Amino acid sequence: MIDYQGVAYAYSGAEEVLRNVTQHVNKGEFVAVIGHNGSGKSTLAKLTNALFVPTEGKVLVDGLDTSDKSNVLSVRQKAGMVFQNPDNQMVTTIVEEDVAFGPENLGIEPSEIRKRVDSALASVRMGKYALNAPNNLSGGQKQRVAIAGILAMLPEVIILDEPTAMLDPLGRKDVFDTVRSLNKERGITVLFITHFMEEAASADRVLVMSDGEIVMSGAPKEVFKEEEKLNELGLALPLSSWLAHRLKEAGIPVNETTTDEEIADELCRLYLNT
């Protein structure tokens, strides 16, 4: 679905901040991207929906070369982007108008827009807020409206750049679970950039960036096994992985875990024989 072929990127006049990125994201995959501040995550995101074009190499989205100007609109329709700050993404004063904004710009028929808006708001469980002012919503609700705005464009891919960074723990879980279920139930491909290792732990695959390169790629269990390497890259582990490693060091034979449920299951297996 997304093909990064030898991608490099330099902001005008500056040195490269992304190098050697060759990577393939499959249709329906949920990929988390982690990495220290300034490692290039947001730059990678913007290259994926043609906000930036590579200075070297190519990015293909569903086969469309993002460097080809005639593809830009199709690429943005196929790969929608959700940003960190929910307040910067609201463009109108009524929730449903906000969701309609994208499809209106695509020149879609009003009756079709109506259907898409209702369905998109229902998908993020915000239908009953359709006529509210975005100002009155919580951060998590605003992010769900932003996601609905992307869904109304019928995307194949959703790219989210730290969408939960400004939310409280409940809003964070709500937004993460919404995106995870859109991925599972509809097969929408997801690129989820995050600083929260617990979120990355629930992805199908984790990409680790450092200094403009993808330095690790694998299932959460494979990536989070590498505690020392991650620490060197300035990254911590999800609590569950960290605890499993400490227990292993203490001679307790736990298997590698990445989520709270898994470590709980491991402990039950060892101590309760369940």
Ligand SMILES: Nc1ncnc2c1ncn2[C@@H]1O[C@H](COP(=O)(O)OP(=O)(O)OP(=O)(O)O)[C@@H](O)[C@H]1O
């Ligand atoms: N507009 C810009 N002009 C010049 N350099 C930039 C610009 N935006 C980002 N950079 C630089 O590009 C590099 C990668 O930045 P990027 O924002 O992609 O990192 P990031 O991994 O998203 O970081 P963060 O975790 O802080 O969001 C950094 O060195 C940053 O300083």
Ligand SMILES: [Mg+2]
């Ligand atoms: Mg960033």
